[in-house]
Amino acid sequence: xxxxxxxxxYKITETGRQVTLMxxxxxxxxxxxxxxxxxxxxxxxxxxxxAADITDKGEVPDGYVVSRSKTENFPLTLESATxxxxxxxxxxIRSGDAYEQYFGPGTxxxxx
Amino acid sequence: DQQVKQNSPxxxxxxxxISILNCDYTNSMFDYFLWYKKYPxxxxxxxxxxxxxxxxxxxxxxxxxxxxxxxxxSLHIVPSQPGDSAVYFCAASALNTGNQFYFGTGTxxxxxx
Numbered sequence: 001x002x003x004x005x006x007x008x009x010y011k012i013t014e015t016g017r018q019v020t021l022m023x024x025x026x027x028x029x030x031x032x033x034x035x036x037x038x039x040x041x042x043x044x045x046x047x048x049x050x051a052a053d054i055t056d057k058g059e060v061p062d063g064y065v066v067s068r069s070k071t072e073n074f075p076l077t078l079e080s081a082t083x084x085x086x087x088x089x090x091x092x093i094r095s096g097d098a099y100e101q102y103f104g105p106g107t108x109x110x111x112x
Numbered sequence: 113d114q115q116v117k118q119n120s121p122x123x124x125x126x127x128x129x130i131s132i133l134n135c136d137y138t139n140s141m142f143d144y145f146l147w148y149k150k151y152p153x154x155x156x157x158x159x160x161x162x163x164x165x166x167x168x169x170x171x172x173x174x175x176x177x178x179x180x181x182x183x184x185x186s187l188h189i190v191p192s193q194p195g196d197s198a199v200y201f202c203a204a205s206a207l208n209t210g211n212q213f214y215f216g217t218g219t220x221x222x223x224x225x
Contacts (some may be wrong), residue, residue: 004155031211042116042201042215043156050211058212090155099144099207103155 003027004104005093010097012110017081021107023074030096033058034066036087037106043090049074050061081111115139116204126224130195131189133219135202138183142204143205146213147176147187159200160187192223 023032024045033048035058045058047066055066063085065077078085088108092101117136125131135145143164148156162169162176162185169176175188189196199220203213 033211035215040217041114042118042217043203044215045212048211056210059214092155099205100146100158100161101213102158103148105155106153 004091004102006089006104006107008107009105010108012112013081014112015081015083016021019078019081019109020075021078021089021091021109023076023104025072025074025093027095028071029093030071031094031101032068033092033101034064034074034076035090035092035093035103036085037090038087044091045112046076074112077107081109083111085109086111113138114217114225115142115214116157116202118173118200118202121217122220122222123190124222124224126210127194128188128191129168131187131192131196131221131223132166133202133221135185135187136183137185137204137214139204139214140183141205141206141209142183142214143177144205144207145176145185146203146205148201148203149196150201150218156201189221192221194223194225195223197223215225 003026013019034046035043049055049068091104094101147159150156178185199218201218203215205213
């Protein structure tokens with residue numbers, strides 16, 4: 001959806017490197033989420049944010065850091081990338097008065 | 113431990129026929145359910161939702177049925193069209209415990225023209 005952008009779309013990095021995935025929305029929805037999609041696991045929640053400066057852990061937060069200083073941006077940082085973090089990462093948003101989440105196009109990350 | 117399960121990794125259906133995608137969950141606290149469709153190299157797109165106070169919700173060709181006693185929901189697509197070929201994910205949440213939705217592993221639907 002054009003209201004949610006993710007960058008980069010593809011990234012190859014080496015083990016131990018820090019990498020940041022960006023998520024930007026144009027709708028000012030209060031909630032933002034980061035998921036990873038892996039074969040055999042579906043989508044799993046990494047972190048989410050209910051508003052600027054409010055973040056909380058999801059199902060698989062280890063090895064990831066998030067911040068949300070502005071409503072429209074929700075970057076996800078892998079502080080020291082590991083091969084197990086090779087995945088497709090999706091950002092999602094939702095408004096405060098509905099439960100449906102709307103997803104960005106995804107970032108395919110490969111850690112070598 | 114997978115709280116939401118889609119036990120059929122794939123499904124093939126003839127165009128015009130009904131597609132039935134199934135989803136089972138283990139947590140009796142789940143009270144809101146979503147279905148998403150995903151094309152390759154794109155993010156999931158929201159299809160339809162259902163609250164546990166209902167047992168059916170319909171939107172055009174898509175109907176979701178919820179059987180709370182069996183902890184089972186299903187998505188019916190009638191009639192199926194080739195453009196429906198995609199991976200379908202179900203997701204569930206216990207809304208009063210937070211904002212986390214748990215997703216199934218997906219079912220790949222192929223609609224044969």
